[in-house]
Amino acid sequence: MYPKQHSLPILMTLPAALFLLFAESTSCLASGGLHEAADHVGRILPVWTVLPFAGILLSIALCPLFVPHFWHNHFGKVSAFWALLFALPFLIFDWQVALYSILHIGLIDYIPFIILLWGLFTISGGIVVKGSLRGTPLVNATLLLIGTFLASWVGTTGAAMIMIRPVLRANRDRVHKAHVICFFIFLVANIGGSLTPLGDPPLFLGFLHNVPFFWVTKGILPEMLATAALLLVLFVAVDIYYFRKEKEFREIASEERAPVLIAGTYNFLLLAGVVTAILVSGYWKAGHLTIYSVEVHYQNLLRDAVIVILGLVSLRITPKELRSANEFSWGPILEVAKLFAGIFITIIPALAILRAGLDGAMAPLVAAVQTPAHYFWASGVLSSFLDNAPTYLTFFNMALGKVSLVEAQVPAALAAGTATANPAFIGYLTAISAGAVFMGANTYIGNAPNFMVKSIAEEAGVDMPSFFGYMFKYSIPFLIPVFILVTFIFF
Amino acid sequence: MNPTYFEVTVEGSHDLLKGFVIGFLEGRGISGETFFGDEYELDEENPLQLLFRMMGNREESTTVIVEAELRSQLREALQRRKDSLPLKVVSVREVMGATFGFSVKTYSREVGRSLRDLFSSPPEGVAVEPPFSPEEKIDPDGKGVEAYAPLHEYEMRWKGRVSGAIRETFALYHKVGRFEVVKLGDLHLDYGERIL
Numbered sequence: 001m002y003p004k005q006h007s008l009p010i011l012m013t014l015p016a017a018l019f020l021l022f023a024e025s026t027s028c029l030a031s032g033g034l035h036e037a038a039d040h041v042g043r044i045l046p047v048w049t050v051l052p053f054a055g056i057l058l059s060i061a062l063c064p065l066f067v068p069h070f071w072h073n074h075f076g077k078v079s080a081f082w083a084l085l086f087a088l089p090f091l092i093f094d095w096q097v098a099l100y101s102i103l104h105i106g107l108i109d110y111i112p113f114i115i116l117l118w119g120l121f122t123i124s125g126g127i128v129v130k131g132s133l134r135g136t137p138l139v140n141a142t143l144l145l146i147g148t149f150l151a152s153w154v155g156t157t158g159a160a161m162i163m164i165r166p167v168l169r170a171n172r173d174r175v176h177k178a179h180v181i182c183f184f185i186f187l188v189a190n191i192g193g194s195l196t197p198l199g200d201p202p203l204f205l206g207f208l209h210n211v212p213f214f215w216v217t218k219g220i221l222p223e224m225l226a227t228a229a230l231l232l233v234l235f236v237a238v239d240i241y242y243f244r245k246e247k248e249f250r251e252i253a254s255e256e257r258a259p260v261l262i263a264g265t266y267n268f269l270l271l272a273g274v275v276t277a278i279l280v281s282g283y284w285k286a287g288h289l290t291i292y293s294v295e296v297h298y299q300n301l302l303r304d305a306v307i308v309i310l311g312l313v314s315l316r317i318t319p320k321e322l323r324s325a326n327e328f329s330w331g332p333i334l335e336v337a338k339l340f341a342g343i344f345i346t347i348i349p350a351l352a353i354l355r356a357g358l359d360g361a362m363a364p365l366v367a368a369v370q371t372p373a374h375y376f377w378a379s380g381v382l383s384s385f386l387d388n389a390p391t392y393l394t395f396f397n398m399a400l401g402k403v404s405l406v407e408a409q410v411p412a413a414l415a416a417g418t419a420t421a422n423p424a425f426i427g428y429l430t431a432i433s434a435g436a437v438f439m440g441a442n443t444y445i446g447n448a449p450n451f452m453v454k455s456i457a458e459e460a461g462v463d464m465p466s467f468f469g470y471m472f473k474y475s476i477p478f479l480i481p482v483f484i485l486v487t488f489i490f491f
Numbered sequence: 492m493n494p495t496y497f498e499v500t501v502e503g504s505h506d507l508l509k510g511f512v513i514g515f516l517e518g519r520g521i522s523g524e525t526f527f528g529d530e531y532e533l534d535e536e537n538p539l540q541l542l543f544r545m546m547g548n549r550e551e552s553t554t555v556i557v558e559a560e561l562r563s564q565l566r567e568a569l570q571r572r573k574d575s576l577p578l579k580v581v582s583v584r585e586v587m588g589a590t591f592g593f594s595v596k597t598y599s600r601e602v603g604r605s606l607r608d609l610f611s612s613p614p615e616g617v618a619v620e621p622p623f624s625p626e627e628k629i630d631p632d633g634k635g636v637e638a639y640a641p642l643h644e645y646e647m648r649w650k651g652r653v654s655g656a657i658r659e660t661f662a663l664y665h666k667v668g669r670f671e672v673v674k675l676g677d678l679h680l681d682y683g684e685r686i687l
Contacts, residue, residue, distance in 0.1 A: 064640060072632055072640045157638070175669055247530075248669065332638040339639055448638040455641040461599035463671040 034100040034293040041097065042352030047361045049086070050353070053346040056082035057386040060339060061445045065467055075335065079342030086346050101348050104294045109208055110344040112304055113389075114337050116204055117155070119274055119307035124158030125328040126267045126318030128165075131260030135171035137239040140180055141232055143167050144187050148228050151192030152199040152217075154271055160189045160449040161326055168460045176242040178464055181457040182474040183235040187228060189449035190441035194224045194434065198275065200447070202383075202392030202436040206429075209396060210410035213282045216433055219414075219426070223434045223490050230482045264322045270310045277306035332452060340389075347390050354394055357401025366398055372431035373491040375399065379432045380439030380483065384446045384475075392436040399428035431491050438483065442475045443467065494524075496586045496657045497562040498680060501569070502550040503578035505529065511576065512555060515568055521561060526661055528554030531678050556586060556657065556680075585683030590654035591664055592676030595625070598643040602672055603627065609666060610651070617655030617663055625649035654681075 059078050063071035071078070090098035133139055143166060151159035167184055171177040193199030195217050197207035203216050281303035288295040353360040358367065369378050379395040400406070403425045405413055412420035414429065440447030444454055444467055454464050465473050501508050509527060516525065528534035533554045536544065543549035557565060562583060569578055597603055603625075610623040626648045633642035653663055667673050 060639060068640075068642055069632070072637075072642045075640050161636075175671055177671060327636050329635040331635045335637060335639040451641050452636055452638040455598075455643070456636060458598040459643060459645070461597060461602035461670070461672060 034096060037097050038101050038104070038352065039355065041101075041349075042354070042356035043359045045349050045353050045361060047353070049349040050346075052082045052086040053343070053350050053390070055085070056339070056342045056346050057390065060387060061385055064445070064451065076338040079339050083342040083345040086349065090348075100293055101352075102345060103292050105344045105348060107291065107294050107296050109205060109393075110340060112208055112300060113201065113204060113340065113344075114333075115304045115307050116198070116274075116278075117157070117201065117336055118333050119311040120155040120158045120198060120271075121161075121333050122311040123267045123270045123274065123314040124154040124162055125326050126264040126314050126322055127154075127162050128263045128322045128325045129162060129260065130258065130263055130325075131166075132256055132258045133166060133170035133260060135167075135174050135177070135180070137236050137243050139170055140167070140239055141236050143170065144184060144235065145232065147184065147188030148192035148232075151188055152195035153275070155198055156189050156193035156200055156447060157332065157449045157452070159192060160184075160453050161328075163188055164453055164456050165326070168457060168462070172460075173248075174243075174246055176245065177462050178457075179235075179238050179242060179474070181453060181462055181464060182470060183231065183238075183478075185444075185450050185453050186231055186441045186474075186479060187235075189453055190447050191224060191227055191231070191438050194220050194437040196275075197278065200437045200440070201389040203433060205389055205393050206396060206433065207278070207282065209393075210407050211429070212411055212414060213279055215414050219430050220434050220437075223430070223438075223486055226489065227434075227438055227482055227486055230485065231478065234478055234482075263325075264318050267314055267318065270314050273310045274307055277303045277310075327456075332448070336448065343387065343390050347393065350390075350394055351397045354397040355401050357398075357404065360401070362398075366402055369395075369398065369402075371491070372427040373487050374431075375428050376431035376435040376483075376487060376491050378435070380435030380442070383436045383439045384442035387445075388436040388440040388447055392432060395432045395436070396429070399425060399432060402428070427491075434486075434490075438486075439479075442471070442479060444470055494658075495559040495683075496556050497559060498582075498584045498586050498682075499555050499557060499562060499565065499580060500582045500584075501553050501555065501578050502581050503553070503576070505534070505551055505553045507576065508553045508555065508578055511569075511572075511578065512565065515565065516561075519564075521564075524558060524658060525561070526556040526657070528556070531661060531664060532675075533678060533680070535677075552581070586657060586680045587683045588655055588681040589657055589660040589664075589678055590652065590681065591660070591678045592650070592652045593667060594648075594650040594674045594676075595670075595672060596646075596648050597670075597672040598646055599672070600645050602670060603645065603647040606647070606649075606667075606670065606673070609663070613653070613655075613663060614659040617653060617659045620652045620654070623649070623651070 056079060059071075059075075059082070063075070063078070087098065087102060090101070133143070143163060147159050147163035147167075150162065154162065164181075164184065167180060168177075171180055174180075190200070194203070197204040197211075197213055197216065199216075203211075206216070207213060281297075281299040284299045286298040286302070288297045290296070353362050354366070357363070360366070369375060375395060379391055382394075383391045400410075403413075403422055405422065405425060409420075410425075412418070413422035413425045415421050416423075416426060441450070444450045454470075458464050464470075512525060512527075516522075534552065540549060544551060555565075566580055566583065569576065569580055573579070595606060597606070607623065607625070610619050613619050628646045630642055630644055630646070633644035653660060653667075661678075664675065664678055668675055
């Protein structure tokens with residue numbers, strides 16, 4: 001039995017509590033192996049062990065707003081601090097379970113996740129849209145539409161990087177353009193990424209946890225199409241309103257006219273290679289090697305190796321001027337690597353507790369979130385303020401715990417129309433996927449490309465709204481009513 | 492010497508007045524300058540005024556600023572058509588100049604450069620107070636694209652006030668308004684003594 005919480009500050013009690021906790025888990029290890037011991041931990045962990053996880057997510061959410069210089073210079077150390085706050089006591093008091101858990105999340109989630117993001121970022125960073133465009137409502141809507149569908153194949157960060165400069169260039173001479181960029185964040189940097197695991201990090205984490213590659217394509221297509229169509233209609237209406245107020249929006253002078261063309265198109269072939277490697281890893285079962293009881297499958301190692309090779313090929317064959325045109329740098333990917341190292345370590349107790357379902361310390365939460373609509377809004381609201389990848393993983397585990405499934409059963413449970421299908425789980429996972437991806441657009445901090453797009457637009461002279469301005473002028477009036485409608489139609 | 496301008500306030504449909512004035516100028520071949528209040532936020536209504544107008548308790552009101560000579564011709568023309576046109580001149584006031592406040596915050600070097608060009612050498616007859624000396628910051632840490640820890644390499648902030656002759660101040664107001672990052676304050680007219 002785990003000791004009751006007392007009045008000492010929670011962080012002071014963490015090492016002692018973990019000692020007692022892992023003393024218990026070690027006895028379990030003797031009888032059932034590391035995997036079972038790690039699972040058993042979820043039944044005895046108290047809620048406050050997720051404090052480092054909450055701490056790192058809140059740091060990501062709040063520090064760029066309130067202490068931007070400190071955060072810019074020290075975010076890696078902050079991430080390490082939260083990770084060590086959980087990992088050190090864990091390692092000291094039960095190094096076997098700790099090492100297994102950290103290795104498991106590192107080898108199965110973190111490394112493939114970073115390799116995929118690196119690959120997509122590197123390859124899409126070599127694609128440049130050139131030419132002169134005039135930002136009429138029709139041209140803007142077309143650019144947003146292209147970006148929305150591109151996002152599912154190159155990732156939201158990649159699509160944002162490819163499309164933001166053409167959009168800014170097209171609207172350079174317009175006075176009112178902040179709304180164009182805000183709808184760009186809605187559609188290209190978030191909702192567009194919902195159709196494949198390449199599109200948005202949460203969905204790739206789902207893929208790593210046995211959700212079939214094309215399940216989201218079929219599963220969320222109606223929700224995605226409805227949401228994107230409604231938002232595009234709203235965008236066109238708003239853009240026409242502002243366009244009519246433009247008094248001096250000139251035609252492109254003949255000497256400035258240049259045909260629209262895409263440079264670095266061979267990178268699309270490399271992207272196709274990434275898709276193929278991921279698909280192969282999803283369907284081919286080639287066996288595994290075991291590292292400290294963690295099973296690492298050969299097909300996944302091959303997938304990661306192929307993605308790295310394709311990224312290196314892109315770096316080699318893409319001329320530097322194309323990358324310069326995208327202002328390509330390793331900054332964003334280094335940020336992701338450092339921050340997600342901390343996130344993936346601190347998320348360990350949250351995932352374990354939620355996997356324990358009604359036997360875990362978050363049983364009231366598991367019991368309260370009942371319907372797909374609850375999952376849509378719960379995962380969505382949290383994704384609005386915390387990063388959507390860990391939020392997805394948290395609710396994914398919660399749904400597994402609720403229907404008493406293990407990850408190995410996920411493909412069968414999602415095979416709609418078969419005897420093994422689990423309609424409840426299908427409903428939950430559809431809602432979680434849609435909530436985590438769509439509602440990352442609700443704030444600047446919901447998804448990594450949001451801040452990147454805001455920053456690039458501001459440096460191009462766009463008067464982007466503040467954090468709360470974005471919420472009150474754009475996401476609450478436009479996104480929330482659309483999400484309410486989507487809830488009534490689909491969930 | 493700067494021409495003398497008058498503010499003519501007319502009750503009645505804004506679109507009708509605008510069409511009438513433009514037609515009048517075209518028909519007579521007059522090239523005099525005319526500034527319509529809606530283009531300079533001079534005809535803004537507060538919500539209460541809007542409500543009263545929608546309830547039919549308040550007439551639409553339009554401001555047009557014209558040179559002295561045109562003022563009398565326009566007034567006479569409106570007087571001649573008063574039976575067929577629901578437009579009524581309610582006041583005519585001499586205008587000596589105009590003033591507006593503004594603030595800028597931008598992270599774009601290009602926009603910063605353009606604003607510097609505009610404000611550091613304002614047109615003759617226009618004063619910018621305080622003289623243009625924006626707060627500019629260069630932060631080498633902010634170079635490049637970032638997702639989770641974005642900083643800006645360049646930042647310009649400034650607040651000021653522009654005042655001066657009608658034509659030049661209005662032109663500057665219009666040019667500055669082309670920049671989304673410039674927050675323009677209300678344009679105020681400085682009235683002369685003559686009320687007609």
